[in-house]
Amino acid sequence: MIRALRKTGGRTGKFLGEALAWRGMGRQHALVAWCLIAGAVWLIGSLAGDPVWPEKMLGGLYLVAVLAAVCAIDARYGIIPNSLVVALAIGGLLQTYLLDQSELVQRATEAILFFAAGCLFRVTYRWVRGHDGLGFGDVKFATAGVLWIGIEGVPELLLAAVLSALTSLAILKAEGYALDGKQAISFGPHLAIGLWLTWIAGPLQFGF
Numbered sequence: 001m002i003r004a005l006r007k008t009g010g011r012t013g014k015f016l017g018e019a020l021a022w023r024g025m026g027r028q029h030a031l032v033a034w035c036l037i038a039g040a041v042w043l044i045g046s047l048a049g050d051p052v053w054p055e056k057m058l059g060g061l062y063l064v065a066v067l068a069a070v071c072a073i074d075a076r077y078g079i080i081p082n083s084l085v086v087a088l089a090i091g092g093l094l095q096t097y098l099l100d101q102s103e104l105v106q107r108a109t110e111a112i113l114f115f116a117a118g119c120l121f122r123v124t125y126r127w128v129r130g131h132d133g134l135g136f137g138d139v140k141f142a143t144a145g146v147l148w149i150g151i152e153g154v155p156e157l158l159l160a161a162v163l164s165a166l167t168s169l170a171i172l173k174a175e176g177y178a179l180d181g182k183q184a185i186s187f188g189p190h191l192a193i194g195l196w197l198t199w200i201a202g203p204l205q206f207g208f
Contacts, residue, residue, distance in 0.1 A: 012068045014072070015068075015071060016068065028172050029071065031193075032164060032189045035193045036067065043056070043057075044057075066084055066088050067192040067193075068192075070189070071188065079137055080137035080141050085140045085144050086144075088145065092145070103150075106150075108147070114151060114154065115140075118134070119139060137188065138188060141188060145191070148195065149195065160198065164189075164194070165187060
């Protein structure tokens with residue numbers, strides 16, 4: 001297990017280094033890497049005077065570590081390991097339990113409903129377009145993310161993820177890569193950024 005953690009840590013460090021330094025294929029994830037860091041700075045600055053800052057700090061450190069690992073592995077191999085999905089889910093459940101035990105069942109129910117909706121979207125998209133538009137690993141990852149932010153945070157998560165993905169495509173296009181309507185990109189890093197920023201800032205509030 002220690003060896004696996006060291007290996008994951010090495011991959012994560014390499015991913016962040018290449019992305020932040022705008023090197024190689026890592027440059028397409030520059031926004032992802034900088035958002036991870038900016039979010040961490042934002043979190044630290046927002047904890048002053050918060051009565052539950054120790055819990056939030058520990059939760060933030062745990063979350064950003066898992067998300068950075070997801071970004072590194074999915075960006076390189078195009079997969080999100082089940083072990084990281086489980087780690088994310090356990091962390092979300094533990095956070096909810098520590099902050100408000102009464103919401104535990106509700107969060108779990110929301111995650112189940114989101115998983116069902118995500119699977120339905122995948123099946124429908126493949127039936128209409130003839131190819132997958134969202135990986136099953138992405139659905140599982142986002143489902144685990146719901147345990148952290150609740151169903152009300154999903155619109156913000158998806159909006160941030162789509163904007164991040166479009167930025168990556170724009171960078172690839174600027175670098176001269178040929179793109180088409182079936183261009184496959186690793187969506188996990190962008191979902192990770194959506195989850196990270198939503199957890200820090202909270203769901204957007206729309207008033208009418």
